[in-house]
Amino acid sequence: MSLLKKYVLEIPNFPKEGIMFRDISPVIKDHFSSLIQELDALIHPDVFKDVQYIAGIESRGFAIAAALAHKRNLGFIPIRKKGKLPGKVAQVKYDLEYGSDALEMHYGSGKIIVVDDVLATGGTLTAAAQLCEQTGFTIASILCVLNLHDLNNFSYKNVPFYSLLTY
Amino acid sequence: MSLLKKYVLEIPNFPKEGIMFRDISPVIKDHFSSLIQELDALIHPDVFKDVQYIAGIESRGFAIAAALAHKRNLGFIPIRKKGKLPGKVAQVKYDLEYGSDALEMHYGSGKIIVVDDVLATGGTLTAAAQLCEQTGFTIASILCVLNLHDLNNFSYKNVPFYSLLTY
Numbered sequence: 001m002s003l004l005k006k007y008v009l010e011i012p013n014f015p016k017e018g019i020m021f022r023d024i025s026p027v028i029k030d031h032f033s034s035l036i037q038e039l040d041a042l043i044h045p046d047v048f049k050d051v052q053y054i055a056g057i058e059s060r061g062f063a064i065a066a067a068l069a070h071k072r073n074l075g076f077i078p079i080r081k082k083g084k085l086p087g088k089v090a091q092v093k094y095d096l097e098y099g100s101d102a103l104e105m106h107y108g109s110g111k112i113i114v115v116d117d118v119l120a121t122g123g124t125l126t127a128a129a130q131l132c133e134q135t136g137f138t139i140a141s142i143l144c145v146l147n148l149h150d151l152n153n154f155s156y157k158n159v160p161f162y163s164l165l166t167y
Numbered sequence: 168m169s170l171l172k173k174y175v176l177e178i179p180n181f182p183k184e185g186i187m188f189r190d191i192s193p194v195i196k197d198h199f200s201s202l203i204q205e206l207d208a209l210i211h212p213d214v215f216k217d218v219q220y221i222a223g224i225e226s227r228g229f230a231i232a233a234a235l236a237h238k239r240n241l242g243f244i245p246i247r248k249k250g251k252l253p254g255k256v257a258q259v260k261y262d263l264e265y266g267s268d269a270l271e272m273h274y275g276s277g278k279i280i281v282v283d284d285v286l287a288t289g290g291t292l293t294a295a296a297q298l299c300e301q302t303g304f305t306i307a308s309i310l311c312v313l314n315l316h317d318l319n320n321f322s323y324k325n326v327p328f329y330s331l332l333t334y
Binding site for chain 1 (some may be wrong): 176178181188190192196197198199200203220223225226227229230231232233234236237238240241242243244245247250251252253273275280295303
């Protein structure tokens with residue numbers, strides 16, 4: 001387990017009463033290079049073969065994905081909440097832990113790694129993965145920093161999945 | 168002028184009728200390393216002295232700021248829309264081109280560079296700069312990718328301001 005776990009803050013009752021929010025802000029503020037280095041090292045080197053893009057899920061996923069894209073000299077692609085992207089987009093609806101929403105993405109092609117900051121129910125990352133396929137990309141891997149998923153057994157088809165910090 | 172300008176898309180009537188939206192998606196998708204390299208090179212080396220953090224404005228500012236933070240081995244700090252950050256935050260309200268909103272940020276200290284993707288009226292970057300000061304940071308520089316400001320003469324006190332692509 002990464003030593004970065006000790007910098008994750010526990011914030012009770014956010015965003016709602018009864019929810020324990022785990023905040024990675026201190027990690028990205030004061031240990032950002034280590035975080036990106038450790039995330040990069042998690043991914044099996046073969047997985048990066050022919051990968052062209054790192055996709056980040058709005059909003060905090062953008063920061064993680066963009067830094068990883070920069071490290072690997074790859075492109076960055078945003079997966080956004082509905083109505084934010086101009087032009088022709090694909091959309092996938094999904095259930096959130098606290099409601100429902102939709103993600104949108106531009107069409108394209110090539111191998112892509114999908115990144116988010118936190119995995120809770122897995123609904124957002126599953127929708128993002130479906131969206132990547134629907135838009136024409138091939139998913140090389142799915143990655144998150146913080147894994148809150150029950151039993152930590154998230155999966156999407158046979159796509160390699162990595163998480164750095166699990167609870 | 169950067170050669171990256173030719174990859175910026177013009178999308179008429181987004182997000183509203185009569186607005187010409189300039190979309191940097193193709194730049195961050197297929198020329199991300201060049202973009203971050205050019206942004207980094209824009210900033211006078213003296214400006215980076217003692218800088219500890221790069222702050223990005225939600226959402227696309229996150230991607231630019233995080234990649235620049237990674238390049239310089241600095242920390243990343245998010246400046247978010249209201250209600251998104253847990254714990255104690257400072258808030259600054261501002262007028263948007265199409266309405267009004269508020270930005271929030273955690274308190275802290277140290278030298279910081281403030282980054283956004285697009286400068287339109289300058290309202291968002293001005294609010295972000297005020298917020299950085301209100302939370303205890305010292306602003307070393309303000310940076311954006313795309314500058315749509317009338318006459319391109321945005322300024323905030325005597326803080327060095329840089330933009331890569333101007334219209």
